[in-house]
Amino acid sequence: xxxxxxxxxxxxxxxxxxxxxxxxxxxxxxxxxxxxxxxxxxxxxxxxxxxxxxxxxxxxxxxxxxxxxxxxxxxxxxxxxxxxxxxxxxxxxxxxxxxxxxxxxxxxxxxxxxxxxxxxxxxxxxxxxxxxxxxxxxxxxxxxxxxxxxxxxxxxxxxxxxxxxxxxxxxxxxxxxxxxxxxxxxxxxxxxxxxxxxxxxxxxxxxxxxxxxxxxxxxxxxxxxxxxxxxxxxxxxxxxxxxxxxxxxxxxxxxxxxxxxxxxxxxxxxxxxxxxxxxxxxxxxxxxxxxxxxxxxxxxxxxxxxxxxxxxxxxxxxxxxxxxxxxxxxxxxxxxxxxxxxxxxxxxxxxxxxxxxxxxxxxxxxxxxxxxxxxxxxxxxxxxxxxxxxxxxxxxxxxxxxxxxxxxxxxxxxxxxxxxxxxxxxxxxxxxxxxxxxxxxxxxxxxxxxxxxxxxxxxxxxxxxxxxxxxxxxxxxxxxxxxxxxxxxxxxxxxxxxxxxxxx
Amino acid sequence: xxxxxxxxxxxxxxxxxxxxxxxxxxxxxxxxxxxxxxxxxxxxxxxxxxxxxxxxxxxxxxxxxxxxxxxxxxxxxxxxxxxxxxxxxxxxxxxxxxxxxxxxxxxxxxxxxxxxxxxxxxxxxxxxxxxxxxxxxxxxxxxxxxxxxxxxxxxxxxx
Numbered sequence: 185x186x187x188x189x190x191x192x193x194x195x196x197x198x199x200x201x202x203x204x205x206x207x208x209x210x211x212x213x214x215x216x217x218x219x220x221x222x223x224x225x226x227x228x229x230x231x232x233x234x235x236x237x238x239x240x241x242x243x244x245x246x247x248x249x250x251x252x253x254x255x256x257x258x259x260x261x262x263x264x265x266x267x268x269x270x271x272x273x274x275x276x277x278x279x280x281x282x283x284x285x286x287x288x289x290x291x292x293x294x295x296x297x298x299x300x301x302x303x304x305x306x307x308x309x310x311x312x313x314x315x316x317x318x319x320x321x322x323x324x325x326x327x328x329x330x331x332x333x334x335x336x337x338x339x340x341x342x343x344x345x346x347x348x349x350x351x352x353x354x355x356x357x358x359x360x361x362x363x364x365x366x367x368x369x370x371x372x373x374x375x376x377x378x379x380x381x382x383x384x385x386x387x388x389x390x391x392x393x394x395x396x397x398x399x400x401x402x403x404x405x406x407x408x409x410x411x412x413x414x415x416x417x418x419x420x421x422x423x424x425x426x427x428x429x430x431x432x433x434x435x436x437x438x439x440x441x442x443x444x445x446x447x448x449x450x451x452x453x454x455x456x457x458x459x460x461x462x463x464x465x466x467x468x469x470x471x472x473x474x475x476x477x478x479x480x481x482x483x484x485x486x487x488x489x490x491x492x493x494x495x496x497x498x499x500x501x502x503x504x505x506x507x508x509x510x511x512x513x514x515x516x517x518x519x520x521x522x523x524x525x526x527x528x529x530x531x532x533x534x535x536x537x538x539x540x541x542x543x544x545x546x547x548x549x550x551x552x553x554x555x556x557x558x559x560x561x562x563x564x565x566x567x568x569x570x571x572x573x574x575x576x577x578x579x580x581x582x583x584x585x586x587x588x589x590x591x592x593x594x595x596x597x598x599x600x601x602x603x604x605x606x607x608x609x610x611x612x613x614x615x616x617x618x619x620x621x622x623x624x625x626x627x628x629x630x631x632x633x634x635x636x637x638x639x640x641x642x643x644x645x646x647x648x649x650x651x652x653x654x655x656x657x658x659x660x661x662x663x664x665x666x667x668x669x670x671x672x673x674x675x676x677x678x679x680x681x682x683x684x685x686x687x688x
Numbered sequence: 689x690x691x692x693x694x695x696x697x698x699x700x701x702x703x704x705x706x707x708x709x710x711x712x713x714x715x716x717x718x719x720x721x722x723x724x725x726x727x728x729x730x731x732x733x734x735x736x737x738x739x740x741x742x743x744x745x746x747x748x749x750x751x752x753x754x755x756x757x758x759x760x761x762x763x764x765x766x767x768x769x770x771x772x773x774x775x776x777x778x779x780x781x782x783x784x785x786x787x788x789x790x791x792x793x794x795x796x797x798x799x800x801x802x803x804x805x806x807x808x809x810x811x812x813x814x815x816x817x818x819x820x821x822x823x824x825x826x827x828x829x830x831x832x833x834x835x836x837x838x839x840x841x842x843x844x845x846x847x
Contacts, residue, residue: 238836349751354742358703362710362736362739369720371722371725372720374720404769405766405770408800409765409766575796580824580828586777587832590780596777596780600777606770613757636726640725641722643724
């Protein structure tokens with residue numbers, strides 16, 4: 185079958201009543217949860233993970249893709265109307281977006297953000313469709329050495345390029361490596377770390393229970409403790425969508441640059457929308473002719489971050505589908521959802537599961553269009569989305585999370601793991617250990633260990649093979665260099681700042 | 689007063705202890721016997737090594753004092769909700785889905801409705817929580833047990 189055949193098949197499946205319903209519901213639910221500060225569409229995806237095993241793999245992926253697209257687009261609503269970002273990807277949108285609301289022009293910022301979402305997302309998915317096949321064709325030629333080096337590089341990239349304390353990120357990685365080691369040995373399936381002699385540990389810690397505990401239940405626990413929802417919002421009146429033609433033309437180069445930023449940063453593991461939007465915003469502010477308007481309601485500020493975070497979706501799809509390396513938290517959930525269906529994501533994924541790959545692309549394009557239509561036609565309803573009573577929503581989310589944890593293993597073991605991970609998540613937040621490096625290392629650890637050990641087993645030269653094969657060596661060096669840069673960059677910045685500061 | 693984070697030093701100690709424990713456990717694992725295979729202990733030992741190194745760094749060079757994570761009252765609130773999570777697990781084990789879900793929904797809805805300025809009256813909050821617990825519980829039963837046919841626990845007391 186050709187690419188076009190697969191794509192047409194996927195579109196046909198999405199044009200059935202069930203397929204279309206999945207995409208529409210997924211997209212709209214993503215927008216709503218993306219708009220609500222604190223919760224985000226990733227929580228919805230996590231609580232749907234245990235249920236997804238009842239769906240066909242293609243439909244489950246269509247649903248998850250629509251939620252991702254909807255969630256990324258919905259994030260700007262909270263940022264612009266409340267000044268509180270719905271998702272971390274829309275954090276920077278607050279700077280200029282909320283200024284428009286304060287001066288009574290929320291529709292202007294929302295119209296720009298909605299159009300930016302569409303401009304960022306759909307072309308980036310088209311880019312992913314064009315590039316993924318070529319990357320996957322190259323990936324099938326990788327041996328265990330290159331694949332282990334790639335996983336190693338991905339984990340170090342997340343640590344090196346992410347914000348926050350690098351030492352603490354590495355503690356998260358170490359902890360994830362240990363927790364991922366619990367269970368059956370990947371080579372001979374003998375038990376490892378079966379605490380108290382319990383055989384439940386043989387299956388390890390299920391990624392679904394881990395995510396349900398680390399995200400859904402922990403987020404609500406901390407939201408409740410901090411009582412962050414006590415402040416009621418002021419009523420905001422939003423008019424209909426107005427295509428910002430003049431602004432688009434005026435900011436055409438900014439739009440292009442931000443899109444490129446998003447697509448490239450999305451491709452790098454673990455960074456995704458949040459980093460893409462920050463980088464695009466700060467770069468555009470830096471190159472802007474009149475910097476004084478930025479942060480005070482500059483439409484370019486809204487365009488740059490909303491285009492970049494949406495473009496990151498397509499960028500992140502490339503390593504996920506071609507190599508099995510998640511680009512962001514949504515990618516981790518995609519891998520978990522596919523694992524539930526018994527499908528392993530790796531270099532052979534594109535070749536063996538082309539129907540699923542093209543379903544993901546088709547669903548991304550369709551939900552990009554649906555979200556644009558919904559947000560343009562239903563813009564007046566945005567303030568109502570933010571008035572959803574939290575006590576109903578949160579209590580249902582908690583219950584769904586724990587029932588999902590039970591379902592993921594079919595026993596109380598999954599529930600206990602989720603409870604333990606909730607406590608672990610709070611402890612990690614307390615000690616400021618970022619969760620992304622932990623999660624990335626946890627999802628990649630089984631692949632990393634398997635390929636390192638295969639690399640040793642297949643080689644006659646032991647570990648030297650990892651450094652004598654060109655791609656393997658390059659990946660290892662890139663990972664180490666990025667990590668070294670991450671450690672050294674504060675000192676370099678301090679030295680540069682000290683040089684610039686005049687003495688005396 | 690020291691501006692160095694005490695929290696980082698505590699984390700350093702915890703990390704070192706954890707690394708030592710992982711190392712101890714790893715050395716009890718038996719080798720696979722395959723030629724060239726570094727064995728099952730290599731990977732957890734890498735994790736322990738990374739943690740030990742980071743623990744030492746935190747002990748030697750802790751970061752600056754961070755802001756308050758949660759106040760005492762906020763820790764108490766978090767503890768209360770976590771206790772409800774544990775209660776849910778216990779109720780599910782003892783009474784099964786039909787008992788645990790509506791009761792937990794009621795408790796959590798009552799607790800969380802306190803966050804909304806609209807529902808200040810205690811009576812109103814209880815009424816809303818009870819109605820939502822019953823209706824929500826019924827809907828979840830329909831979705832999980834009847835719709836998804838998911839095998840949910842019936843509870844050891846009701847068997």
